[in-house]
Amino acid sequence: MAFLKVEGLAKVYAGARGRPDTVVFEDVNFSLERGEFVCLIGHSGCGKTTILNVLAGLETPSAGAVIVDGREISGPGLDRGVVFQNHALLPWLTVLGNVAFAVRARWPEWPAARVRARAKETLAKVGLAGAEHKRPAELSGGMKQRVGIARAFSIEPKMLLLDEPFGALDALTRGALQDELLRMVQAARQTVFMITHDVDEAILLADRILLMSSGPRARIVEVVENTLPRSRTRADLHHDPQYYRIRNHLLDFLVSRARSAAATGGAPRLVRPGLEGGEVASASEPRERSPRAATNAGVRGATVVSLHSNA
């Protein structure tokens, strides 16, 4: 049973005064296993943030359901930590105050000292020890994003939802933060759903990459399995020829197929670029080829089946 399951999700905005309705996306199906890191890639405006907001419970879908841990979600909750696209720190609180705000909400019965200690500890994990008493306005973009990550992490959510967390950062800061995030996520065996528009970021971080076609009527067209070993690092990534196969596949999709793919209906295809001559039909796929197949090949298979049954 998948940890998170999205079934037949659609978002429609009613057209104003006689204009036709806008179907942002429809028939979106995917699922996440516990401890899995999944990235969602798609062109700007295709509805990625909307999907994340639905998962967070901040927006209601026009159709479909989101099931987390066996229960359909009905609103936002402390079981899902959200890192917002533009960090969304509360500017009147200090760095420590922002994280403590979340900790206090999560454990209202804790005494203030324990809340502070917890907040401090999480800030140290993202490398912000010493900056606790700064205000968000005094921080650099990377530091703000770190606070946002610490805030989401501090409440020990069952799953993390990240909306282009490093989108506005320079390449160097971005790299450092990716490493940090990966370290924290792996240490906590955190389930992560992350939006990005950076192909390399997705290959570095994700176990699976969801490819979304361009809207209107966007859909999740392909699920690309990351066939690189999980021990991959930013330093050795580009030495692996497999990396280029995945990268080219993703870029091909974004450059040429994202716009035309919307029309083709049916379930998303499971793709493993570079193995078995590129794309493998999901149903009859021999899973042993994947370097990480041993860990969750079984559940992956289940995912594919469920995707088909929903289509």
Added chain:
Amino acid sequence: MMPLGLRAAAVSLFLLALLLAAWHLATLPAGGRQAVSDEYAKLVGAAAATGQRSAMPGPLEVGAKLLEHLRDPFYDRGPNDKGIGVQLAYSLGRVLSGFALAAATAIPLGFLIGMSPLAYRALDPFVQVLRPISPLAWMPLALYALKDSHASAVFVIFVCSMWPMLINTAFGVASVRREWIQVARTLELRPPALALRVVLPAAAPTIFTGMRISIGIAWLVIVAAEMLVGGTGIGYFVWNEWNNLSIANILVGIFAIGMVGMGLDQAIGRIARLVSYAE
């Protein structure tokens, strides 16, 4: 090079000296020549018109008067002779109580209007009609209803300080950034906690701007209101000195009004700085 603040202070002092000097020169004794028009000279009598002193007091005379007032600001010798400190205290008391009542009404009401589009639409026509009414227009009605000049003055202050606070609070609350609300929602904050720990601090700077505008208007209006109802207060003081034809006292009163008004504004500005934040 001196720092900017110091240079500005130097220029301010220079301008002040220039102003005082011009005032002094303009009000010097006119040396036996008739200083006013013929008709006015007839009216006030030749002695006053051609006398040693101009009818308009100079800065030295006003300064002396000011010192005199400052030396004993709180004396009370009957209804028409109270120290300027006593009069200012009456005015301040009215302004602060009217203002406090207005804040206690306008801020919660503004919160409601800002939070609820329905309340906003429903109350908007009332605000639009009531706001442009000069607060003094309420005075006769207040006197009739309350039958007390002090209470009526407080009521007028209440009415005039209401609108800026109401409008600013509603605006500040309505324009709290959506993502801050979303953060609170993902943390499962209940509505009271959301209002108190997110909306209030987020809107506080805007609310304080409204309070600052309100206290400024209240201090403008109290002078006029006290001229109207009489009895006590700095407005009454100024009007009474006009009846006494003591221009020096009027000028002292005007100066005191300016200083206290500045003090009120700065006081709220101080508090506002505590709750302000940079985005």
